[in-house]
Amino acid sequence: MNHSIRSCASSLAAALLFCGCAPVTAAESRGEPPEACDRAVEITLLSGVARDAKAGAVLELDDGRVVYISGLDAWPPDVTGRRVRASGTVVTAARLPVATKDASGAWSQGVGEGGGGQTWLDNPRWALEAVRTAPKQ
Secondary structure (H helix, E strand, O other), rough: HHHHHHHHHHHHHHHHHOOOOOOHHHHHHHHOOOOOOOOOEEEEEEEEEEEEOOOOEEEEEOOOOEEEEEEOOOOOOOOOEOOOOEEEEEEEEEEOOOOOEEOOOOOOOOOOOOOOOEEEEEEEEEEOOOOOOOOOO
């Protein structure tokens, strides 16, 4: 992938995950904050490390953000911990159960209230990234 395509894909993925919305505008490409937008976008390409979380498979992006992979409870054992490229529709949604406190004061498993939800990749397609080797000298 040449530099301009990689740069464009990186900028698009960052903008989509920043606001969970539409493609990059001219203002966003200049580093200005995105305007209000929808909560879902068409197909985008993400790259990161495959990890398993309590709530299912996730892709840990290079900047540390986590994207849940819809419909995937766990990565196959030979994929976990490896670099993956995934494409799909990026959505921000509160799909995980919220932790609750019962009458005795015990807390259930779940996420905290508020926060606007989690980032999900719906209709995912994924593949392992090719392992890059240094050229022989």
